[in-house]
Amino acid sequence: MGEAHSDSVNRPDEWKIEQGINGAKLPFLDQTGEETVKIQPKVWDALTKDQAAIDSVGNRDELFKRELDGWEGYVEWEKYPEKKAKAHKLLTSQTFPPNPEYQMGPIPDTNPVLEGADYKAWHAAIGGELTTASDDSWATVLKEKHPDMLHLLQFPYNGEPPKRLVTSKPVTPNSLHFVRNHGGIPIIEKEKWSLDLDGLVANPKKYTLDELMDESRFPQMEKLVTMQCSGTRRIEQISLYAGQGDEVPQAPWAEGAIGTAHYKGISLKKLIKDCGGLINGAKHLEFYGPDTYFKAEQAMNYVVSVPWSKVKANEVILAWEMNGEPLPKIHGYPLRVVVLGYIGARSVKWLYRIKAIENPTMAPVQSKEYLYFNQQVGKHNQRPTDGIQIQEMPVSSAIMSPWNKQVVIHNGSIKCKGWAYSGGGRWPERVELSADGGFSWYAVPNDQMSKKHKWTWRTWEIDLPCDVEGWIEIVCRCWDNSLNTQPLTVRAAWNWGLHVTSSAHRIAVYSVNKTRQITRDRLAKFEETGAVLAPLTCPEHFETQSQEDYKKFWEENDPRDVDD
Ligand code: MTE
DSSP, rough: OOOOGOOSSTTHHHHHHHTTTTTGGEEEEEEEESSSSEOOOOOOOOOBBBBHHHTTOHHHHHHTOOSTTTTTTTOOTTHHHHHHHHHHHHHHHHHOOOOOOOOSOOOOOSSSSSOOHHHHHHHHHOOOGGGGGGHHHHHHHHHHHHHTTTETTTTEEEEEOOOHHHSSSSSOOOSSSOOEESSSSEEEGGGOOOOEEEEEEEEEEEEEEHHHHOOOTTTEEEEEOOOOOOOOTTHHHHSOOOOOOOOOTOOOTTTSSSEEEEEEEEEEEEHHTTOOOOOOOOOEEEEEEEEEEEEEEEEEEEEEEHHHHHHHTTTTTEEEEEEEEEEEEGGGTTTTEEEETTTGGOSSSSEEEEESSSSSSHHHHHTSEEEOOOTTTTTTOOHHHHHHHHOOOEEEEEEEHHHHHEEEEEESSSEEEEEEETTTTEEEEEEEEEESSSSSSSSOGGBBOOOOOTTEEEEEEEEEOOOOOOEEEEEHHHHHTOOHHHHHHHHHHHHHOOOOOOSOOEEEEEEEETTTTHHHHHHHHHHHTTTTOOOOOOOOOSSSSHHHHHHHHHHHHHHHHOOO
16 A cells, blocks of 8 residues: 555645645545545556557547638637547557646645646647647737736636736727637638638538628627627635636636626628528527637537527627737637626637537537536536536626735725626626625725626726725625626635625735824834734734733723633
């Protein structure tokens, strides 16, 4: 029995394991039999490779070559089941490094936070056009994104702006807009690009970008839109209870997986009309992205769908411009879908095909990911049909300043900033903050909220009254125009997929209220003696009360113990 499997010998980090600080190392307790049985966490064996099986698949450069000239990084999977089968064989003929533990163990303090070792390895194992996908993706990140981005996952690239930049402007600059990828970043030449519209439409057609941009054929539309990933604020769920642990669907996002931009394009409804409309009971539109996504040892393109009712309402844009510029490559150049008020996952980037279908797509991104489970559903029992497919985003908000565990010295009110958003065409009507854990609430004054728009967030600022000293809990919640509001605790929102952390945002802040004389004097004393004020936990080395004061107190007050 190896050291890692022992339960009779202490490990060096035994105390941490016992305290749940390294929970991934805890054995499961199976109490179903007469004796309790311990199921130890898996210790990963050396990686294996069945070279003969791999070789039997054939020439990978030929099999998995670029689908179309001018479409770097595009491998087509959906049209070629035999190619998918070969990729599956490659992925099952060898083993890959396990996902690093980041939920029940320490999260790395690096940027990128996580590397994405398994996704890199899967792309390399397929080879061909995917051989350089991870290096190329990172090169595009460095070229297009702000140097201060927080890279949660290097590959597939997932990154968000730091808190100080999330709401610094009501419209997010392109370089600071969060990025959520499931695969590489295809680099597509505009002149070589085209879009297929097929499936259950009267006249299937192919369009060039110039045709889509021809105003004499299609009226253009421009909208200010907030895009939100259902993973926004996931770290709050993770830090309470772990959930599904695949780094890509479950990246540890903070409050920055939300951004607001002006998009320009055309309504998809017009294009459907141009194809003669839907036929034979079509009710959904399937969108195809050329990047490669992996799920359960299968390679596939990024495919999702939205209902026709959403398209019919002119709420699905095919966009080529973001904040007055051509879409950045990382955000879907040359054309992406923007679905107003829905989860970001439906806004397919680098769009190359739209297919009219009868029912919501069976593709795994739609049918097996982005599901909102109830709390009793997890690894031990979950089925995709137990989850609600996330479409319209609920009302949510977040505090961008101050930060959790921060000490704030103030004159009776704490300056707070943040965002609030509601999906489905609703908008934040009121934002409220509490400095006492959610007992009493103060509304953000109207003139301290950014302008209302139907499909966008509002940024806000407030001087939050706070008399209390020491640790307090600041809570933020939003009421949208339908008077929907947020559940008050993360526990109430927790789910196995760790999606939609829409509970009221709570941060612990240590309040130092300088309106009090004793606090003013103490701060002056730190200054005068040069004693260490920050960090909070650093002990002070001066006397906090003079002997005379101390004595005087006991002369004027009853003694600690009573004589009887
Ligand atoms: N489209 C493709 N082709 N591939 C993807 O991985 N990610 C989706 C969506 N569109 C994705 C995609 C998800 S989950 C989100 S939240 C949004 O893109 C994010 O858009 P952004 O990266 O432009 O912010």
